[in-house]
Amino acid sequence: DGGITQSPKYLFRKEGQNVTLSCEQNLNHDAMYWYRQDPGQGLRLIYYSQIVNDFQKGDIAEGYSVSREKKESFPLTVTSAQKNPTAFYLCASSIGGAGELFFGEGSRLTVL
């Protein structure tokens, strides 16, 4: 089945540790996105990539990093510089342009 796979679904980390969230898609989509979801704030764009080896910052990129070495993969690293990392993280992909987004099931990160 074609789709987007995020892992892990739940993750607990201590303050000060870097964490990497995985996002893989087999839809052959060019564009991939990372969003952060907090209650009452909707989805805020962290980073997006329209093509391999290229990515752009979204509205809340500080404290996060990404890479796009393969078309299928767009991992997100939550660094220790992110002041409030506890959130629900959603990865998405699209064919690009005006294409709709296809979402993964999300990763819930809790920093203790």
Next chain:
Amino acid sequence: AQSVTQLDSQVPVFEEAPVELRCNYSSSVSVYLFWYVQYPNQGLQLLLKYLSGSTLVESINGFEAEFNKSQTSFHLRKPSVHISDTAEYFCAVTDGTDMRFGAGTRLTVKP
């Protein structure tokens, strides 16, 4: 950059009543508009979209939305809701580069 405002954070409604979830957008260029639905602890699913053509678009489960360029709105409506429509609904806009979402409207359908 474009932005989206969803005017209601929560909408409680009784089963079989009509509902409208309001969405306004701002952009300096032409945009494409979407409504997504999210069930608890899941990702978002596309409900319907406006790309071009007829300003009234419909989903397979009875929702419809109308693109109004002069009022920069894309309100979502359903004439008769079901318990199963209880979820969070997000309006989104893209100019073809990145997609921006509203804060969401939690629709609660009561029996």
